[in-house]
Amino acid sequence: MRSFRKLLIANRGEIAVRIARACRDLEIPSVAIYSEADADAPHARIADEAVCCGPAPARESYLAIDRIVDLALESGADAVHPGYGFLSENPDFAAAVASAGLTFIGPSADTIRALGDKLEARRSVAAVGIPIVPGSLEALSDAALIEAATAIGYPLMLKASAGGGGRGLRRIDDGDQLAKLLPRARSEAQRGFGGDIVYLEKCLVGPRHVEVQILGDAHGNLVHLFERDCSVQRRHQKLIEEAPAPGLLPPQREFLGQTAILAAKAFGYSGVGTVEFLIDGLGKAYFLEMNTRIQVEHPITECITGIDLVVAGIEVAAGRPLPWSQTDIGTSGAALECRIYAEDPERGFLPSPGMLTRYRAPEGPGVRVDSGVSEGSEISVHYDALLAKLICWGRSRSEALSRMRRALDEFEIEGVKTTLGFHRRALREQAFVSGRYDTRFVERLGNS
Numbered sequence: 001m002r003s004f005r006k007l008l009i010a011n012r013g014e015i016a017v018r019i020a021r022a023c024r025d026l027e028i029p030s031v032a033i034y035s036e037a038d039a040d041a042p043h044a045r046i047a048d049e050a051v052c053c054g055p056a057p058a059r060e061s062y063l064a065i066d067r068i069v070d071l072a073l074e075s076g077a078d079a080v081h082p083g084y085g086f087l088s089e090n091p092d093f094a095a096a097v098a099s100a101g102l103t104f105i106g107p108s109a110d111t112i113r114a115l116g117d118k119l120e121a122r123r124s125v126a127a128v129g130i131p132i133v134p135g136s137l138e139a140l141s142d143a144a145l146i147e148a149a150t151a152i153g154y155p156l157m158l159k160a161s162a163g164g165g166g167r168g169l170r171r172i173d174d175g176d177q178l179a180k181l182l183p184r185a186r187s188e189a190q191r192g193f194g195g196d197i198v199y200l201e202k203c204l205v206g207p208r209h210v211e212v213q214i215l216g217d218a219h220g221n222l223v224h225l226f227e228r229d230c231s232v233q234r235r236h237q238k239l240i241e242e243a244p245a246p247g248l249l250p251p252q253r254e255f256l257g258q259t260a261i262l263a264a265k266a267f268g269y270s271g272v273g274t275v276e277f278l279i280d281g282l283g284k285a286y287f288l289e290m291n292t293r294i295q296v297e298h299p300i301t302e303c304i305t306g307i308d309l310v311v312a313g314i315e316v317a318a319g320r321p322l323p324w325s326q327t328d329i330g331t332s333g334a335a336l337e338c339r340i341y342a343e344d345p346e347r348g349f350l351p352s353p354g355m356l357t358r359y360r361a362p363e364g365p366g367v368r369v370d371s372g373v374s375e376g377s378e379i380s381v382h383y384d385a386l387l388a389k390l391i392c393w394g395r396s397r398s399e400a401l402s403r404m405r406r407a408l409d410e411f412e413i414e415g416v417k418t419t420l421g422f423h424r425r426a427l428r429e430q431a432f433v434s435g436r437y438d439t440r441f442v443e444r445l446g447n448s
Contacts, residue, residue, distance in 0.1 A: 003318055004028050004079040004103065008072040009047065010093075011083030012062060013372030014389060015294070016043035019081050022310040023047075031075045033068060035061035037380050043372055049075060056382045062086045065093050069100050079317065081105040085384065088293040089116055105317045107271045112292045114267060119161045119199055125263050125287050133278060133286045135201035142182045145200060149178055155203035158182070160189035162197070169236050171203055206438040207278040209233065210245050210285070212260035213301045215309070216270045217316040223326050224257040225305050228297055230276075232426065234349050234442045239419065240426060241297040242336045243304050246397060246435030249283075256285060263290060272298075272313040296339065296389065299370060303335035303393040334397040336404045338427075342385040344417035351385045354378075357415035362407035366393045366400070379416055387418065397435070401427060 008031040009019045016032055020043065023030040032047035037056035044050040051071050054061035061067075063086060072080050080097045082088035082105065091113035097104040106112070115121050119137060126132050136148050139161070149156055149172070158170040158181060170185060172178045186196040213225040229245035230238045244253070260275035267290075274295050276288040298309045307329070316322065343349045359375040371388035379385065392407055394400030408424050426445060431437045 004077075004314070006031060006075065006077040007079045007081055007105075007314070008068075008075060008077040009033065009043070009081050009083065010062070010068050010072075011081070011086055011088070012038055012041065012043055012383065013386065014043075014370045015083040015085075015296075015372070017046050017372050018370055019083060019310055020047045022308065022314060025308070025311060026314060028314070031072070031077055033062070033071060035382075037378070037382060041372065041377065042374055051075060056380065058086065058382060062383075065090070065096050068093075069096050069102070072097070072102055073100060077102065079103040079105060079314075081314070082293065084293050084296055089291070091116060103317055105271070105313055107267075107269060107273065107292050111267050111269060115290045115292050117161055118159060118163065118289060119197065121290060122199075122287070124266050128262055128266050130259055130263055130266075130287050131285065133201045133204065133288065136199045139197045140199070142179070145182065145198070146175060146178055149175065149200055152200060152202055155205070157201045157203050158185050158198055159201060160185065160193055160195075160198055162193035162195045163189065172200075204278050204280050204286070206440045207231075207280050208245070208438050209238075209276065209288075210248075210256065210279055211274045211276040211291075211295070212256050213295070213298070213309070214260050214264050214269065214273050214275060215312055215316070215322065216264055216273070217322045218270050218319055219321045221322045221325075222261050222264050222269065223322060223324060223329055224260050225301050225307060225309075225329060226331055227253065227256050228300060230297065231437055231439050232432070232441050233439055238297065238339065239341075239442065240336065240338050240423065240432075241300055242334065242397070242400075243300040244331060244334065252279075252283060252285070259285070259287070263287060271316060272309055296386075297337050299368060299389060299391045300335035300337045300393075303368070303391060304331040304333060305329060306332070333393055333395045334400045335391060335393040336400050336427075338390045338404065338408065338423045339386060339419070340388045340390060340411070340413070340423070341419045342379045342387050342416040343419055345419055345422040347417075349419070351381065352379070352417035353381045353385075354416040356387075356413065358412055359414075360410075360412035361388065362390070362410035364403070364407070364410075366403045367407045368392070387413065390423075401433070 030047040032050040033053040034044040087093040091109040095109035190196040216222040228243040232240035274291040361369040368391040392404040
């Protein structure tokens with residue numbers, strides 16, 4: 001099988017550092033891109049080469065498709081890794097990379113486009129018998145959506161069909177609210193995602209958000225690498241994840257894994273991906289969506305399976321078949337991830353830009369820190385506020401939790417507000433310690 005001669009990393013921050021290290025493990029030279037604001041960033045220093053992709057605003061640098069493809073060609077790269085965020089789930093970017101004769105590390109543009117359309121994804125998985133959250137399945141007019149809402153029953157979630165990452169979601173409690181918000185939702189969807197199609201889903205009150213990691217190759221092989229619980233969220237953005245999901249019964253775990261494979265097969269999926277589910281209070285799982293990229297929380301799956309997902313994604317993109325069957329993949333212990341953001345939890349998690357005047361990451365048994373910053377780094381208003389991911393593994397969930405508490409207490413960050421205090425408090429709450437929490441956890445913690 002062929003190998004890549006050079007790989008361009010179309011991203012920044014901790015995921016760019018992570019990809020550069022995977023390239024080094026594979027002995028593939030890497031090229032980082034950096035905006036003018038990121039000239040001294042760690043990801044630009046750790047790669048074998050680094051080139052400027054434009055001014056600080058993301059639309060002029062990390063989102064500039066033509067510029068990034070040109071830089072890949074000029075650098076001599078024959079592959080491009082999008083990481084997560086930015087252009088990672090943009091089918092036009094994947095198509096532009098392929099049209100330039102380069103390999104996109106991920107699924108095809110057609111697959112990304114199909115799964116990026118949430119309505120199409122819902123229809124496709126429902127057609128193969130996968131349970132979906134009750135709701136609309138077609139693009140409907142405002143009048144038809146209002147009529148459908150009555151049939152589905154309130155409360156509802158109003159979503160953009162081309163949306164993702166928690167952006168554009170609204171809870172709707174009655175018909176008057178729906179009629180008022182529909183024009184605004186369509187306008188925001190058009191501006192943010194290039195289309196004004198919106199749809200409705202039944203709002204499951206207090207569900208768990210559980211996702212299954214999948215990996216497929218170009219030879220039709222697909223495996224899952226078990227599940228992660230991502231229920232601790234604010235504004236539909238994840239804060240704490242753990243694997244395996246606590247409290248699942250063996251039949252539930254088996255159902256999630258097999259259903260994720262079935263969903264991936266419906267799209268002929270190749271590459272690293274994640275199938276997301278909501279689990280209601282009765283334990284029933286519903287397909288939510290499928291992400292066509294490496295996830296922020298992938299390290300906890302790596303910890304419990306021993307499989308390097310970034311390396312695996314690069315290898316299957318190079319045409320190599322998966323080296324494992326499903327029966328070869330097991331789990332060991334438990335792992336937790338806390339996302340450390342430059343945000344102020346006491347002010348509604350507002351961003352807290354500034355310079356890191358002190359940055360001391362924890363160490364010790366079972367502790368891993370994936371970071372894209374260092375002491376002296378300037379945290380810009382232009383990009384995501386994620387500073388680091390603190391990952392802890394233990395032989396049991398209890399041991400992993402103890403290590404995480406210790407590591408959080410050792411983590412020192414000064415110069416900006418961070419979520420460290422939130423995490424220290426959250427991991428001592430009885431609901432989290434017992435594993436009996438849901439997507440309302442942060443809301444309840446704030447009210448306690």
